[in-house]
Amino acid sequence: MPVAQAADLAAMTDAVFEPYDRDADRAALQSLAVELQTHVSPQTAVETLERFKWAGRFRHDPESIVMEIQGVTHLFVDKDNPPEDSQTAHESRRAGESELLSAAAAILSRHQLRARFGLADTVGAAWALANHAPRTRERAGAWIPDRHDVFIAPPGQTAEALHTLPVAALRLQPDVVATLSRLGVETIGSLLRLPREGLATRLGMPLCNRIAQATGEVEESLIAIAPQCEHSATLLLEYPSDAIDLLADRLSHLIVQSTATLHRLHRGVLRLRCQLEFTQHPPMVLETGLFAPTLDAEHLTSLMLGALESQRLGSKVTRMTVAVAQHAALSSRQPSIFGPDFAATSGEDWTLSTETARLIDGLAGRLGEDNVRGVRVSEDPLPENAIVDFPMTADRMKTQTKNAKRKQRSQVTARQRAAAEAERFDAPPSGIPSGISTSGNGGPRVSDLGRRPIELFAPPPSITALRLDSDSWNSGDGFPARFRIRGRVEPVRHHWGPERIETRWWRGPLIRRDYFRIELESGARLWIFRDLREEGDCGRWYLHGRFA
Numbered sequence: 259m260p261v262a263q264a265a266d267l268a269a270m271t272d273a274v275f276e277p278y279d280r281d282a283d284r285a286a287l288q289s290l291a292v293e294l295q296t297h298v299s300p301q302t303a304v305e306t307l308e309r310f311k312w313a314g315r316f317r318h319d320p321e322s323i324v325m326e327i328q329g330v331t332h333l334f335v336d337k338d339n340p341p342e343d344s345q346t347a348h349e350s351r352r353a354g355e356s357e358l359l360s361a362a363a364a365i366l367s368r369h370q371l372r373a374r375f376g377l378a379d380t381v382g383a384a385w386a387l388a389n390h391a392p393r394t395r396e397r398a399g400a401w402i403p404d405r406h407d408v409f410i411a412p413p414g415q416t417a418e419a420l421h422t423l424p425v426a427a428l429r430l431q432p433d434v435v436a437t438l439s440r441l442g443v444e445t446i447g448s449l450l451r452l453p454r455e456g457l458a459t460r461l462g463m464p465l466c467n468r469i470a471q472a473t474g475e476v477e478e479s480l481i482a483i484a485p486q487c488e489h490s491a492t493l494l495l496e497y498p499s500d501a502i503d504l505l506a507d508r509l510s511h512l513i514v515q516s517t518a519t520l521h522r523l524h525r526g527v528l529r530l531r532c533q534l535e536f537t538q539h540p541p542m543v544l545e546t547g548l549f550a551p552t553l554d555a556e557h558l559t560s561l562m563l564g565a566l567e568s569q570r571l572g573s574k575v576t577r578m579t580v581a582v583a584q585h586a587a588l589s590s591r592q593p594s595i596f597g598p599d600f601a602a603t604s605g606e607d608w609t610l611s612t613e614t615a616r617l618i619d620g621l622a623g624r625l626g627e628d629n630v631r632g633v634r635v636s637e638d639p640l641p642e643n644a645i646v647d648f649p650m651t652a653d654r655m656k657t658q659t660k661n662a663k664r665k666q667r668s669q670v671t672a673r674q675r676a677a678a679e680a681e682r683f684d685a686p687p688s689g690i691p692s693g694i695s696t697s698g699n700g701g702p703r704v705s706d707l708g709r710r711p712i713e714l715f716a717p718p719p720s721i722t723a724l725r726l727d728s729d730s731w732n733s734g735d736g737f738p739a740r741f742r743i744r745g746r747v748e749p750v751r752h753h754w755g756p757e758r759i760e761t762r763w764w765r766g767p768l769i770r771r772d773y774f775r776i777e778l779e780s781g782a783r784l785w786i787f788r789d790l791r792e793e794g795d796c797g798r799w800y801l802h803g804r805f806a
Contacts, residue, residue: 291323298362301326301482313426313435334358363406378411382472386427421447428468487581491515498537498574510559512580526551529584539572547651550615551586564623622651711785711803718800752777
């Protein structure tokens, strides 16, 4: 209502009128979200807003906090009474959710806040319950104070829980809600009974996307708050400045301060973050990743300065914060007393890893982390997918190293089993000397570098198998004596194989191939395969690689 009307109504009271401070309100909500992230769930976010204001909202400002609690509810269960069967496990899950909500309610109560909790399988459904579910007299449980409201959608019953809620609970534009109201569609249940194709044609795809997000047909991303860094340092500039020399000097001091505690832990920086606050513009966050952990302040400063010089400062900097977003154990090496050149002769150059890491870090800082990539061997059996690329400075703290060590300690891997099976096919039959090359046997062994071609063709071109020659040496096993390759007829002198390569059934459509190594009359050695999924006696043949 207008302020004058409110003043008249409150003339007999001690009411105080103050202007709405949008920035202070957002800061308070962000602070509350950080506290909930620390004590309840690490995946906590403040709701994201669209360009338009949602129906039923008075302000175009965030008012809700979203948390992903899957995987953390067991932390709130009493450890003295672990579940023993499926029934107690279900009860334990519900008890964990109850204790989690109770912990969140206690935090809000300390701040003298009243909350409405919505718990559902999807973000959209939880938001709808928390914002639009009607309050009932029945309490969800004695574990929640009376000043808070709790609305829970049982697992797998999201659509039923949303059935009676208004369509505005789907976070729709006001004009869409008005149109649905004119059509007599007031609840989400009535909306779900309408054909989705007609809604998309008449009211647009955003409405269908909201329905899909609320019912779980489409995943809705959650932009979680960056976790608070344990190792950080902040500096408030006495006078705002945009001088690069001054910022570089302050940045180097902040890096030394933020990494001082890591020396005692024998850990190095793996990802460094710098936040700059300006006089007239929103804060800017600079982040750089490293290939290997380090505590070299000069190297870290040069990387962060490279990221800073690539940005344009809109106004003067007032505050600088440097934080160690990721850190890892430092790798220690014993240097040779005879110098790096002597160590290099034995393959133990202790300066190699440091210099390589510095090169990778420098390139990633200039070109971007996603543009400096490495390759590793994959477990995909298809030759064209034998290697995968990955950013060398990103995601270093994930489970890649642990998985690699676990695979090395485990028994024979799938790729090794396939190689052993192929070696069995390549073994020469009894009675034939191993040095004699015959059709189908005596080919390169697994340990031989000639087993795989040095060049793969992408995509593999199709080749044609010609009629069999009854007088040729390879007519006994039915292998084609000639192929038409790129318009030329090439007689086959020797061949080795087959080697069966097929994909796993859970990876999608089954791919089955029989690979052969052939030597032509011209002396060229090729790698071909027959696609076993296609019809025909000989199937369709493809040229996949070329040997040296």
